[in-house]
Amino acid sequence: xxxxxxxxxxxxxxxxxxxxxxxxxxxxxxxxxxxxxxxxxxxxxxxxxxxxxxxxxxxxxxxxxxxxxxxxxxxxxxxxxxxxxxxxxxxxxxxxxxxxxxxxxxxxxxxxx
Amino acid sequence: xxxxxxxxxxxxxxxxxxxxxxxxxxxxxxxxxxxxxxxxxxxxxxxxxxxxxxxxxxxxxxxxxxxxxxxxxxxxxxxxxxxxxxxxxxxxxxxxxxxxxxxxxxxxxxxxxx
Numbered sequence: 576x577x578x579x580x581x582x583x584x585x586x587x588x589x590x591x592x593x594x595x596x597x598x599x600x601x602x603x604x605x606x607x608x609x610x611x612x613x614x615x616x617x618x619x620x621x622x623x624x625x626x627x628x629x630x631x632x633x634x635x636x637x638x639x640x641x642x643x644x645x646x647x648x649x650x651x652x653x654x655x656x657x658x659x660x661x662x663x664x665x666x667x668x669x670x671x672x673x674x675x676x677x678x679x680x681x682x683x684x685x686x687x688x
Numbered sequence: 689x690x691x692x693x694x695x696x697x698x699x700x701x702x703x704x705x706x707x708x709x710x711x712x713x714x715x716x717x718x719x720x721x722x723x724x725x726x727x728x729x730x731x732x733x734x735x736x737x738x739x740x741x742x743x744x745x746x747x748x749x750x751x752x753x754x755x756x757x758x759x760x761x762x763x764x765x766x767x768x769x770x771x772x773x774x775x776x777x778x779x780x781x782x783x784x785x786x787x788x789x790x791x792x793x794x795x796x797x798x799x800x801x802x
Contacts, residue, residue, distance in 0.1 A: 681731035
């Protein structure tokens with residue numbers, strides 16, 4: 576069964592450093608998403624992406640964040656200058672079409688020191 | 689605004705017990721409703737969904753019915769197993785311009801004793 580994959584599974588970085596989280600969505604899916612879950616808190620929507628542009632973003636997704644689909648398979652989330660409060664589990668998801676079921680990857684646990 | 693409220697955990701039950709996890713929502717119109725499950729060390733998996741009022745979603749013995757009148761989507765299972773131990777998230781996708789995102793509840797951790 577096709578699945579969303581994410582790398583790395585864990586990442587530790589120093590405050591102020593740039594990180595790139597990578598995702599490979601399901602191959603025939605057209606919509607891509609990032610969510611995050613700070614430890615002990617709700618899963619929160621960050622951004623959705625379609626047709627090589629952001630279709631929606633939350634208030635959390637400020638100028639420090641960017642997304643890109645650099646080739647036909649990868650979907651990345653970049654945090655330009657990490658803060659302590661960026662420590663969280665980051666989930667990538669994809670869906671075949673608008674409002675269709677979103678399938679989630681296993682997540683990347685990011686720790687900012 | 690749109691939101692989901694679910695019962696706080698942890699919930700601990702014995703094997704073969706009946707399970708209910710309560711979920712209520714706030715949204716305009718008719719959002720799509722979901723239950724996602726997260727097993728230890730894994731990502732979020734869609735457990736079941738319902739897209740209109742009175743729809744019943746079901747999967748793996750779990751059921752939930754979309755109740756517009758009470759704005760609820762409670763998760764039930766008649767006889768739980770140890771393998772059902774996980775965190776369960778109630779969620780919705782709102783109608784309208786922000787329909788591409790999922791809004792999650794805070795999650796309910798379920799532990800089943802053998």
